[in-house]
Each structure stands twice: as structure tokens, then as C-alpha cells.
Amino acid sequence: MxxxxxxxxxxxxxxxxxxxxxxxxxxxxxxxxxxxxxxxxxxxxxxxxxxxxxxxxxxxxxxxxxxxxxxxxxxxxxxxxxxxxxxxxxxxxxxxxxxxxxxxxxxxxxxxxxxxxxxxxxxxxxxxxxxxxxxxxxxxxxxxxxxxxxxxxxxxxFNRGFLVLRPINWESPAHILEKIIAYEAVHAIHSWDDLRRRLQPQDRRCFAFFHPAMPDEPLIFVEVALTKGIPGSIQTLLAEDRAAINPETCDTAVFYSISNCQAGLASISFGNSLIKQVAADLSGELKGLKSFVTLSPIPLLTKWAKGEGIELPQEPDARRALAAHYLLNAKGRGDAPFDPVARFHLGNGALVHAVHADADASDNGQAQSGGVMVNYLYDLAQVAVNHENFATKRKIVASSEVTSLAKTGANAMTAER
The missing domain is CATH 1.20.140.90 (Malonyl-CoA decarboxylase, oligemerization domain)
Incomplete structure (x- = not known):
């Protein structure tokens, strides 16, 4: 700060x-x-x-x-x-x-x-x-x-110039921690012990934007896991018996939960600035960090599939392929991606890096996407170009693995019909 x-x-x-x-x-x-x-x-x-x-x-x-x-x-x-x-x-x-x-x-x-x-x-x-x-x-x-x-x-x-970025940790005031529990919108925090596991270990971080006129109300916050390699399961990141690792040995920062806190600030965008600021701050603190990724839900995959008259496949690779096709090709209003989380990260300049089956075993994760999750990669040298191409041409950048998966998913949909 x-x-x-x-x-x-x-x-x-x-x-x-x-x-x-x-x-x-x-x-x-x-x-x-x-x-x-x-x-x-x-x-x-x-x-x-x-x-x-x-x-x-x-x-x-x-x-x-x-x-x-x-x-x-x-x-x-x-x-x-x-x-x-x-x-x-x-x-x-x-x-x-x-x-x-x-x-x-x-x-x-x-x-x-x-x-x-x-x-x-x-x-x-x-x-x-x-x-x-x-x-x-x-x-x-x-x-x-x-x-x-x-x-x-x-x-x-509420423009970026007025916002204050604050780290949230186990020593933060109790009334702020209570609001983090209440506002968590992606992976519910079930207890104070659950919150402690997300804030206290040396390889876990949380950051929030505040406004000077609302000093006790977080506007948006992001939870970060410092890892070795890019994870493909939220269960691994949030496991109760997980052993913390030395942040100096980590090469990846994983933004695994981003929660907007104020319903009255809907459509006022903070997430783009938050991710970029946190990435910049962590890069300055930990020189070994090379990758900045999300581990994101795919909240409308099941809904989209039902609208297309198909069921999510039981076989994991087939489910991954269908999800990849959905992320790259399913369109909503204005030819933008159908999926709201995809619109957010692709609009920020991220690329679709990897798709994982059986990544979220929670009831919510199963209902939304059959447990499939996705990594969006923020290549800090390319985010500006990716953002511009997405904004002007609706171009979605994806890894070769995801592109290949999407083709497989598209072919499977065609064959099923």
C-alpha cells in the first residue's frame, strides 16, 4: 500500500x-x-x-x-x-x-x-x-x-484512485473477518477454523479494496494461494490437513476466490484493478513467482448444456472437453462468452489455460458444472494485448491443450445430435 x-x-x-x-x-x-x-x-x-x-x-x-x-x-x-x-x-x-x-x-x-x-x-x-x-x-x-x-x-x-488496497490476515479486526466470512461468494467459509486456514498460513494471502468513506466495508476481496505449480482442484487448496510451504519456494500465485461484497455496487468494476494490483505487489515481494492464475468455477455450464438439450458426460475427459468447447464457443449477448466468469477474466486480458474435471466436489460445484473448473492465466506481458483483442474482436486466447479439447467437445456434441 x-x-x-x-x-x-x-x-x-x-x-x-x-x-x-x-x-x-x-x-x-x-x-x-x-x-x-x-x-x-x-x-x-x-x-x-x-x-x-x-x-x-x-x-x-x-x-x-x-x-x-x-x-x-x-x-x-x-x-x-x-x-x-x-x-x-x-x-x-x-x-x-x-x-x-x-x-x-x-x-x-x-x-x-x-x-x-x-x-x-x-x-x-x-x-x-x-x-x-x-x-x-x-x-x-x-x-x-x-x-x-x-x-x-x-x-x-469509486474509481481506482480512491480505493485503498489492504491485506486481510488473521490479525485483522474481528468485524472485518466476520464480513469476509459473510461475503465469500465462491467457496463458502464454514467456520472460524476454515477462515484461519485461508488467512494464517504463510502461503495464503487475502487482499481487499476499501473506500475511505466506507472504511469498515470491504468492496471486493481476493483469496490467494501460493503454490508450486498450477493446481487443478479446489479440494487440494482448501484441505484441512494441508501442509503449508515456504512462500519463497513458490512459483505460482493462485487467485482461487474473488467476491464482490456490496450489492449496491453491481456493475462497478473493481476486479480488474484488484487482480493486477495484487499480482504486482506479490511480484515485488516474492521474486520466484512466475505464474499468476485463477482456479475458477464455471457457473453456467450445466444450465447451458440443458439449454442445448444435452447432459454433462459422466466420463471426466468428455466433461472437460465439453467444458472447453463451452468456454471458447458458447456465446451470449453481444457475441460475448456465455459464462460470466469467463467474460470477467477474458475481459481483463487473461487466457484460458487449463480445464479440470472433478475439481470441485462441493454440492454447488457439482450442480453448476459437474465439478469442472478452469485456470485462467494472467501473463502480465500479454494482458494488455489480450484485453484489446477481446474488447475489439471478441478474440479468446487459449492454450493449445484447451483449443484441442474444445474441438473434441464440439465434435462430440455434433455426434450426439
Whole structure:
């Protein structure tokens, strides 16, 4: 972690009054929202924002939905005003006409969200508000547009320059460790002993991104195993009787679990920066590391196979071949890979390195992919080129072994049909 990141983290390690503990107000929340947008004084603005956030926190789902619909409908842009402002700018481009267009084109709700965020501790409350929006919106088009405003603002507030990378270890505060257990989304942590096995041994690491305005809430974290060689089974990595090895003798860093922690930050990308930062930090610490790989689930393999009218093969090599074909050839929206984990890692510039049968014996692993897992390899010298080719041409880079496996899987599918 850089000195600047340390300073930022320390500066924001404070305890604020939680939104929801503001002064009581009997006025309708819609009136408070209008007053907040018209407020010119900092003290009154903070009090109004506190009242609004407190009111929202007290609502049930029906009340929250009504609050969000008010933002979406009554605080939207006026298309006619936008058209007039654009016409005026087109006829006489100037600083003033452009400013008028910008003002007309930005819905009031964006400024409302900004002003709400001036309350100490409000950033987390707004992240939770967006989580409610995603949960309650359904197919309402106005609420979908409101979500774009949240995403627009959060993309700025949570950009890489504001994030602090912290190591998580067995000596980390208990309330942080409890959240690691709760937020683990790939391989469930079943007990404190299970967590200890992932954090305490010298060949295990964990890193998380935090935001200075949410110092006690990890945004995303990655669990790392330092190994000799590239592993092909999660059971091996997480075995209770595993003997730890000296990190100085390891040649591979395995990112075996990456978990997003905040539902309200969905679609705000942190994973790319996290993996690259952790890889860079580990490279600087351990000079013997040569390979940076994942051991990743294939969460939609079974679902895809059923959609194709086939069952996953019982024979391990046939299952590997089908999985390889799926990873390289199954397409979703926009000709992107069907598999979300594949989209993530290939979009970051990784390549499909190896596919393993019987790699995940858990109930979840069996249900998702018949236990098949995949290594994505981050070749730090090639990730930029791979990323560019994937982004512009949807080109998927894979090892010769995986490419050959995929051909076998494709031929087997053709023969079965």
C-alpha cells in the first residue's frame, strides 16, 4: 500500500453518526427533497440530507419503492427543455449555452444524490439505497433509468484512485473477518477454523479494496494461494490437513476466490484493478513467482448444456472437453462468452489455460458444472494485448491443450445430435 493510501485510510478511519439518526421532521419527504435541492446553506443542507436518509432508512419495501419512483419520475429531465437547450447551443455555441444544455440534460436526482452524499457516512447508505433499487425495480423502465444515474455517480466516486488496497490476515479486526466470512461468494467459509486456514498460513494471502468513506466495508476481496505449480482442484487448496510451504519456494500465485461484497455496487468494476494490483505487489515481494492464475468455477455450464438439450458426460475427459468447447464457443449477448466468469477474466486480458474435471466436489460445484473448473492465466506481458483483442474482436486466447479439447467437445456434441 502506498504512503498516500495509508494517509487516506487513516484520515477516514473515523466513526460518524449513522444516517437514520437525524432530527425528527413531520414534513413530507418530497418537500424535504425539494428543499435540499434549493438549499444554499451548508448547515441546513446537511440537516435536510440527514432527515431524508433517516426517513428512507425507516421505510419498508413499499415505502422505499415509492421513494425511488418519486426520484425516477418527478426528478427526471424535461425532454422539451433539453431539446431547446441543445438547439440554442447548436445555433450559438458558447460557454453559457453549453452550460444551459448541461443543466437541462442532467436530471435533478443526480444533484439530489450528490447532496445526500455530503452527510458524513452517507456513501454507504446510498450504496444500500441502490441495492434496494436493483432488488425492487423489476422491469420498470423509469427505475432502470434512475439506476443509470446511480451508476454514473458511483463510477466516479469509486474509481481506482480512491480505493485503498489492504491485506486481510488473521490479525485483522474481528468485524472485518466476520464480513469476509459473510461475503465469500465462491467457496463458502464454514467456520472460524476454515477462515484461519485461508488467512494464517504463510502461503495464503487475502487482499481487499476499501473506500475511505466506507472504511469498515470491504468492496471486493481476493483469496490467494501460493503454490508450486498450477493446481487443478479446489479440494487440494482448501484441505484441512494441508501442509503449508515456504512462500519463497513458490512459483505460482493462485487467485482461487474473488467476491464482490456490496450489492449496491453491481456493475462497478473493481476486479480488474484488484487482480493486477495484487499480482504486482506479490511480484515485488516474492521474486520466484512466475505464474499468476485463477482456479475458477464455471457457473453456467450445466444450465447451458440443458439449454442445448444435452447432459454433462459422466466420463471426466468428455466433461472437460465439453467444458472447453463451452468456454471458447458458447456465446451470449453481444457475441460475448456465455459464462460470466469467463467474460470477467477474458475481459481483463487473461487466457484460458487449463480445464479440470472433478475439481470441485462441493454440492454447488457439482450442480453448476459437474465439478469442472478452469485456470485462467494472467501473463502480465500479454494482458494488455489480450484485453484489446477481446474488447475489439471478441478474440479468446487459449492454450493449445484447451483449443484441442474444445474441438473434441464440439465434435462430440455434433455426434450426439
Amino acid at each position: 502506498t504512503i498516500l493510501a495509508d494517509l487516506l485510510s487513516t484520515m477516514f478511519e473515523r466513526r460518524y453518526r449513522t444516517p437514520g439518526q437525524g432530527r425528527a421532521s413531520g414534513r413530507p419527504v418530497e418537500a424535504l427533497m425539494a428543499d435540499l435541492l434549493g438549499s444554499a446553506g451548508e448547515t441546513s443542507e446537511l440537516a435536510l440530507a440527514q432527515d431524508i436518509l433517516g426517513h428512507y432508512a425507516s421505510l419498508d419495501d413499499a415505502g422505499k419503492l415509492a421513494f425511488l419512483r418519486h426520484m425516477a419520475h418527478d426528478m427526471n429531465i424535461d425532454p422539451e427543455t433539453v431539446r431547446s437547450a441543445l438547439d440554442a447551443y447548436e445555433q450559438a455555441p458558447s460557454k453559457l449555452s453549453y452550460r444551459a444544455f448541461m443543466t437541462a440534460a442532467e436530471p435533478q436526482r443526480q444533484e439530489l444524490i450528490r447532496r445526500l452524499n455530503r452527510v458524513p457516512g452517507a456513501t454507504g447508505a446510498l450504496v444500500r439505497m441502490r441495492a434496494d433499487l436493483l432488488r425492487l425495480a423489476g422491469d420498470d423502465p423509469e427505475l432502470a433509468a434512475l439506476d443509470l444515474d446511480f451508476r454514473h455517480l458511483f463510477a466516479s466516486w
